[in-house]
Amino acid sequence: MTTPLISLTWTDHVTGLRGFLVVDRLVRGVSSGGLRMREGCTADEVAGLARGMTMKEALHYNPEGRYIPLGGAKGGIDCDPRDPRAYGLLVRYLRAVRPYVECFWTTGEDLGLGQDLVDRAAVEAGLVSSVQAVYPLLDDERAARRRLADAFAVEVDGIGLDELVGGCGVAESVLAALDRAGVPYAGTRAAVQGLGTMGGATARFLTRAGLTVVAVADIKGTIVNPAGLDVEALLAARDAYGTVDRSALRPRDRELPGDAWLSTGAEILVPAAVSYAIDAVNQEAIDARWIVEAANMPVLPEAEELLAARGITVLPDVVVNSGTNAWWWWTLFGDIGADAEEAFAYTRRSMRALVEQMLARADADQATPRAAAHAIAADRLPVIAERFGWYR
Numbered sequence: 250m251t252t253p254l255i256s257l258t259w260t261d262h263v264t265g266l267r268g269f270l271v272v273d274r275l276v277r278g279v280s281s282g283g284l285r286m287r288e289g290c291t292a293d294e295v296a297g298l299a300r301g302m303t304m305k306e307a308l309h310y311n312p313e314g315r316y317i318p319l320g321g322a323k324g325g326i327d328c329d330p331r332d333p334r335a336y337g338l339l340v341r342y343l344r345a346v347r348p349y350v351e352c353f354w355t356t357g358e359d360l361g362l363g364q365d366l367v368d369r370a371a372v373e374a375g376l377v378s379s380v381q382a383v384y385p386l387l388d389d390e391r392a393a394r395r396r397l398a399d400a401f402a403v404e405v406d407g408i409g410l411d412e413l414v415g416g417c418g419v420a421e422s423v424l425a426a427l428d429r430a431g432v433p434y435a436g437t438r439a440a441v442q443g444l445g446t447m448g449g450a451t452a453r454f455l456t457r458a459g460l461t462v463v464a465v466a467d468i469k470g471t472i473v474n475p476a477g478l479d480v481e482a483l484l485a486a487r488d489a490y491g492t493v494d495r496s497a498l499r500p501r502d503r504e505l506p507g508d509a510w511l512s513t514g515a516e517i518l519v520p521a522a523v524s525y526a527i528d529a530v531n532q533e534a535i536d537a538r539w540i541v542e543a544a545n546m547p548v549l550p551e552a553e554e555l556l557a558a559r560g561i562t563v564l565p566d567v568v569v570n571s572g573t574n575a576w577w578w579w580t581l582f583g584d585i586g587a588d589a590e591e592a593f594a595y596t597r598r599s600m601r602a603l604v605e606q607m608l609a610r611a612d613a614d615q616a617t618p619r620a621a622a623h624a625i626a627a628d629r630l631p632v633i634a635e636r637f638g639w640y641r
Contacts, residue, residue, distance in 0.1 A: 261341055324342075418572020439463070447570065483497065610622075
């Protein structure tokens, strides 16, 4: 991994807890990457995520599009988001890094932090917006900001469009892999770890495509039904952290321990919660054909090597969960409008093309999909730097 452009550690003067910011690369002086909050967050974790954002931006580079890829960055705060001190800590963190957000780091929701909370804290910290650094790159800032605000106001079945597009992209990645392998959707089973924004939307889109979700896991454990779970009922029974109220379970739904989602007979596993969820030990329990990384960095490298040796394919996070970030910029730059059907159609088309390109490259190079995705990004980064420059 290359050395990041900027890496800093902040210590909160009130709690002694720490936060991190890593800017991996700039394009036209701007970078993009969310802000996460979780107990145990580290500088190395944030650096890895920032590098992943650089690749996500490059992978969505379209020379014909209005969206200009940005550099990659990430922020992280080492605190449980349920801690009563968390919001004050978030505000103080944003005040501390305010010059970076104002000038060259665009950020937003990530693990442990919803966009509404980030927006509220940003205002309290004295910021115009968490993405204000990108405003100078826009042709018409006022129209672009209105378009993005309108898009965030769009709801589908009572759920915000911003909470759905990422899961739409993950589900389309699954469907593209199934189509390439000639596997029908009907009868294909999926297990999802995490029923928050990304996991919940993924489960919804997979079910509506005809797959059967047989297991979901949250902080309380795993809910299993080999005949298929009622995904819509579980989504309606979630709290703000994606934890399902068990009173909503049906008689044939069973509760199992937390790691049971790894071995429920599903062909598709979707880790959509924390990083480092699958390691060299628990990978032995996996009997799926595909692991689709809706979370950031959920499969450790040593685990991925062992999985590959067993014929289990990992579809990497840098491709699979890149739809949310891309949707922000497609909307802000004007490639799409504030419309749900247009957003879903554009997301599906873009994600399918990217997954198919990655899998074709993997076959040609006799490499893993992750190595293929990294190779595609490596091809594009010099082109982006030559066209747009790092700082200008």
